[in-house]
Amino acid sequence: MKKKNVMISKLMLGAAGLALAACGGSSSSTPPPSTTTPPPPVAKSGTVTGSISGFGSVIVNGDRYATNGASFDIDGKTGSQSDLKVGQIVTMKTSTDAQGNKSASSVSFKDAVQGEITAISLTPKRITVMGQNVVIRGSTSFDDDIDPNDINGLTVGDIVQVSGQFNGSGNIVASQIEFADAADAFELTGNVSALDPVAMTFKIRGLDVDYSGATLEDFDGADIANGDLVEVKGDSFDGSGAFLALSVEKEDKEDDGEDGEDGEVEGFITEFTSAQSFTVGDTPVITDESTVFEYCTADDLGVDVEVEVEGEFNAEGALVADKVECEFDADIHVESTLDAVDAGTGVITIFGVEFATDMSTRFEDKLETPVEMFGIDDLVAGNYLDVKGFERADGTLYAKKIERDEAEDEDEIQDYVDSVDPMAKSLVLLGVTVLTDERTEYEGADDMPLTGDEFFSMVMPEDLVKAEGTKTEAGELLASEIEFETPDDE
Incomplete structure (x- = not known):
């Protein structure tokens, strides 16, 4: 009632004021209303590079971009959104309106390398393609045709x-891998070095390229020069191992931003001068006292650190960072049935362990009849999940990738050891007690077998260990196999 009386009094005072003005009781005058219509808010353009975490439009770097009317360039050919896969790296020209709605006018995908696997290493997980060292991480996505759906399917x-994306060591850190048609050309994109115009050869990251039989595209009459960004395509190598290019196409740097344009880039620090000046991929980044750091500090930055940077491009093409978010690979794995899911908070519980999710979490449905636009809303308790994540600086466990699949016979936990009880031959991973018995098998990081006594004489807190087995009624894991793992360092 009090609030209502106040409103009535204000109305009465307003009416009295109008009456006085009408009778000339006030010398003040009310200015006439403006007839000028303010200009409509202008949408802010941007350039965004990052991995796809989901669809329903396209979700990149934690933001959803409407793609109605967008053009799609799929490795130099006109395509559509249906040609894209979760985990692939794309570059988009974007627009954000006054209400914060985001849309993409163009979406471009270009692979890092395509060709024949010539070598595979399981410890650490690496493959060699076109002479390039490709790093396989816990967060790497594998297309459904690869079975089993990891490096063992290659x-x-x-x-x-x-x-x-390339890291500072020159390795390709794989975000997504799929089989290519054998009839498709081998291809690699990179900068020209060691150019020999007489022999008509050059190098791309150590790969010798012979372009004597190649067609040059988009050079506008100019010659190839050291430093040119090019894509080479062909289908064979000569006896010395040089790649025989059938075409050499000069490439534009797609993630260049215009002065004053918004920018987002996800990738690895490839050059580091200081925390105020470094390069992500080939995008120069500048920070200042107003830059906000998430999940790390400026002291944590350096070559090969994975980051997502948001800011605005300046006239020199550098991205002036408003925010730098540090990212980490998914060394923590849990495979088990889902206990609970809270789509409102984005928290899932699996094997009694809570993981936070957000729009950057990759959701992949590996069921026989998958949901195309799969997300947290599609999860239900009892689903069998493979969750890969890491622990943030605040202690929160973050799920970087979640796969739903058919149920397995055993569960799995991988983490850095919390504690060890050598006498009981047990240890704790992610707060879960891992039990062993006479049937448990043990392996070293080199996959060589160990005895239980050998394993427990070696294992220490903070060692990375994977345990497979069955979940007990008490919520423990009775291990059928325990092995040391190697962190996925680049």
């Missing part, structure tokens, strides 16, 4: 397409 001689 063999030497397979033709693959790798989407990924």
Whole structure:
């Protein structure tokens, strides 16, 4: 009632004021209303590079971009959104309106390398394609045709397409891998070095390229020069191992931004001068006292650190960072049935362990009849999940990738050891007690077998260990196998 009386009093005072003005009781005058219509808010353009975490439009770097009317360039050919896969790296020209709605006018995908696998290493997980060292991480996505759906589904001689980003060591860190048609050309994109115009050869990251029989595209009459960004395509190598290019196409740097344009880039620090000046991929980044750091500090930055940077491009093409978010690979794995899901908070519980999710979490449905636009809303308790994540600086466990699949016979936990009880031959991973018995098998990081006594004489807190087995009624894991793992360092 009090609030209502106040409103009535204000109305009465307003009416009295109007009456006085009408009778000339006030010398003040009310200015006439403006007839000028303010201009409509202008949408802010941007350039965004990052991995796809989901669809329903396209979700990149934690934001959803409407793609109605967008053009799609799929490795130099006109395509559509249906040609894209979760995990692939794309570059988009975007627009954000006054209400914060985001849309993409163009979406471009280009693989990092496509060709034949010539070598595979399981420890650490690496493959070699076109002479390039490709790093496989816990967060790497594998297309459904690869079975099993990890590095063990690949063999030497397979033709693959790798989407990924180069780190400061010159390795391709794979974000997504799929089989390629054997009839498709081998291809690699990179900067020209060691150019010999007489022999008509050059190098791309150590790969010798012979372009004597190649067609040059988009050079506008100019010659190839050291430093040019090019894509080479062909289908064979000569006896010395040089790639015989059938075409050399000069490429534009797609993630260049215009002065004053918004920018987002996800990738690895490839050059580091200081925390105020470094390069992500080939995008120069500048920070200042107003830059906000998430899940790390400026002191944590350096070559090969994975980051997502948001800011605005300046006239020199550098991205002036408003925010730098540090990212980490998914060394923590849990495979088990889902206990609970809270789509409102984005928290899932699996094997009694809570993981946070957000729009950057990759959701992949590996069921026989998958949901195309799969997300947290599609999860239900009892689903069998493979969750890969890491622990943030605040202690929160974050799920970087979640796969739903058919149920397995055993569960799995991988984490850095919390504690060890050598006498009981047990240890704790992610707060879960891992039990052993006379049937448990043990392996070293080199996959060589160990005895239980050998394993427990070696294992220490903070060692990375994977345990497979069955969940007990008490919520423990009775291990059938325990092994040391190697962190996925680049």
